[in-house]
Amino acid sequence: NAGVTQTPKFQVLKTGQSMTLQCAQDMNHEYMSWYRQDPGMGLRLIHYSVGAGITDQGEVPNGYNVSRSTTEDFPLRLLSAAPSQTSVYFCASSFSGGDTDTQYFGPGTRLTVL
Amino acid sequence: LAKTTQPISMDSYEGQEVNITCSHNNIATNDYITWYQQFPSQGPRFIIQGYKTKVTNEVASLFIPADRKSSTLSLPRVSLSDTAVYYCLVGRSGAGSYQLTFGKGTKLSVIP
Numbered sequence: 001n002a003g004v005t006q007t008p009k010f011q012v013l014k015t016g017q018s019m020t021l022q023c024a025q026d027m028n029h030e031y032m033s034w035y036r037q038d039p040g041m042g043l044r045l046i047h048y049s050v051g052a053g054i055t056d057q058g059e060v061p062n063g064y065n066v067s068r069s070t071t072e073d074f075p076l077r078l079l080s081a082a083p084s085q086t087s088v089y090f091c092a093s094s095f096s097g098g099d100t101d102t103q104y105f106g107p108g109t110r111l112t113v114l
Numbered sequence: 115l116a117k118t119t120q121p122i123s124m125d126s127y128e129g130q131e132v133n134i135t136c137s138h139n140n141i142a143t144n145d146y147i148t149w150y151q152q153f154p155s156q157g158p159r160f161i162i163q164g165y166k167t168k169v170t171n172e173v174a175s176l177f178i179p180a181d182r183k184s185s186t187l188s189l190p191r192v193s194l195s196d197t198a199v200y201y202c203l204v205g206r207s208g209a210g211s212y213q214l215t216f217g218k219g220t221k222l223s224v225i226p
Binding site: 035040042043044045101105107 | 148150155156157158159160163201206214215216217218219
């Protein structure tokens with residue numbers, strides 16, 4: 001199994017540009033989520049999905065959109081990039097439900113918005 | 115959501131046992147306690163999880179007192195490769211909900 005994969009690894013955008021960060025998992029996990037991590041900070045939840053077709057907002061959802069058309073994929077869209085969105089983005093997945101879920105994280109995408 | 119408080123940083127010499135304590139005063143009855151480890155430029159990795167008393171696996175032990183308002187991650191005989199940030203999480207996911215929150219973590223530096 002490849003686990004959780006993310007593309008691209010690095011990206012530089014100009015203010016106002018849009019882009020999609022890709023996330024895929026091959027573990028048949030129902031739960032997927034996106035976090036951002038700023039320097040010296042912990043991870044903050046952006047959006048999450050508890051199954052295909054179901055998404056919800058996390059702590060910092062503004063400026064981001066998500067959709068979940070398949071179990072495997074959970075892309076994160078930046079609608080109009082802003083310098084405040086410069087961060088490292090992590091995607092995670094976990095098995096369907098249960099109180100002892102373990103989250104599996106991808107390697108991250110480092111995004112810089114100029 | 116249960117809020118957690120951890121020391122910002124800790125230093126330890128190689129070969130010593132390291133204990134990192136996390137405070138979570140408003141933990142709910144259904145909440146579990148989970149610890150993750152994060153190396154620079156990598157995503158967090160699961161270390162250990164528990165609900166009460168003591169849990170041990172091949173890399174760490176987790177001690178949880180009866181009132182569950184705190185927990186202690188214990189790393190036996192640390193090495194340089196244990197230098198990382200350690201996060202304590204309290205919450206649960208499942209049944210259509212998602213209630214996990216990462217704090218700022220504890221940066222552990224292991225000194226030769």
